[in-house]
Amino acid sequence: MSKRFALIGAAGYIAPRHMKAISETGNELVAALDPFDSVGIIDSFFPQADFFTEPERFDRHLDKLRRSSDNKVDYVSVCSPNYLHDAHIRLGLRNDAHVICEKPLVLNPWNLDGLAEIENETGKKVFNILQxxxxxxxxxxxxxxxxxxxxxxxxxxxxxxxxxxxxxxxxxxxxxxxxxxxxxxxxxxxxxxxxxxxxxxxxxxxxxxxxxxxxxxxxxxxxxxxxxxxxxxxxxxxxxxxxxxxxxxxxxxxxxxxxxxxxxxxxxxxxxxxxxxxxxxxxxxxxxxxxxxxxxxxxxxxxxxxxxxxxxxxx
Structure with a gap:
């Protein structure tokens, strides 16, 4: 069954590889976030995806989708700068989604323990790209x-x-x-x-x-x-x-x-x-x-x- 994805960091260098992977595995990107709006690459894969430049509105959108059981996001892909990974992983978990994150998962080892706590609280998992x-x-x-x-x-x-x-x-x-x-x-x-x-x-x-x-x-x-x-x-x-x-x-x-x-x-x-x-x-x-x-x-x-x-x- 097709899964619904959201992506954070759509204007970054690595984001097209994630969009391509979502497409080639038969899934759908429904929402993307980046403070920069040079994201025309989305048209090559998911032109119908909603796009946000403000994390607050993106978070609100995912929350609305979560409350509609038929439309909730299953996975959030994190392609943002390294120091934001921790916060963006938490955003995905809070919205009842599994998270796929580029490496490094976080910058400091102790941040992993906090993420493990939220995994246990939400029942969702965090995955790292270790290709x-x-x-x-x-x-x-x-x-x-x-x-x-x-x-x-x-x-x-x-x-x-x-x-x-x-x-x-x-x-x-x-x-x-x-x-x-x-x-x-x-x-x-x-x-x-x-x-x-x-x-x-x-x-x-x-x-x-x-x-x-x-x-x-x-x-x-x-x-x-x-x-x-x-x-x-x-x-x-x-x-x-x-x-x-x-x-x-x-x-x-x-x-x-x-x-x-x-x-x-x-x-x-x-x-x-x-x-x-x-x-x-x-x-x-x-x-x-x-x-x-x-x-x-x-x-x-x-x-x-x-x-x-x-x-x-x-x-």
Missing amino acids: LRLHSSIIALKKKIEADRSGKIYDIDLTYITSRGKWYFYSWKGNPAKSGGVATNIGIHFFDMLQWIFGDVQQNIVHLNESDKAAGFLQLKNARVRWLLSLDRKDLPSVAVEKGMPTYRSITVNGEEIEFSCGFTQLHTESYKHILAGKGFGIEEARNSIQIVHAIRTQKPVGLTGDYHPFLKKI
Whole structure:
């Protein structure tokens, strides 16, 4: 049976992927919210959806729909800036809807406990988009690691450099209080994937943490991880520069490259299918990665000491 959706953050970068997922799973978007009205993308999917620029009127609309049992919203999709996720998830739960939220679910680990309380009160669930867990190459890697009974500790290098222009630092994304900083904004899905495969964090060291880049070391149960995240085009390796690539993504496990650059286009739709089938990733699945990035954000970098990412020698 078709489900009725509302969406918060319709003008954002990630919103079209959610609209496409709602459409491709045979469901309907009935209402959308964004303070900015450049949302013509809605016409590509749900031109009949009601649109609001004020959260108070949007909340009122959902409440009216809730009181009409035939028209109530079943799910609220949250695509708003990171620091608003907590409030917008609560808005959805209060309106008797399940919530599907982009990562990070929240910025601080303790906010998860408050959301769990409201889940219990309302009987509705909160789901996080953790799409790398549904990527075929990542699933294959997890199965390979689980099948290895040798007890070895794997050596991993994670490198993600994605060039961003000046606009980034004028937007909410450039404000750590709103985005959580580089590690949260562009890295949390990698940290979730790594702890999902290689186990809980035993040590979390930060070597560098600046407005446009961060690097550190994670000791997981079954892996040693040197990681680097950057928005600075000057940090791109020569192999990317020579090919004119603005983004460089690499994960090596014991020196072997894990190829997962393809297969991303349908992962939001797969995430929605997963959730609608009752298999979504909830609050507890999101907790470890949120704890990791919160620890990165709140600790003092130690500089180039210990086991640090090799790219740091050139930065």
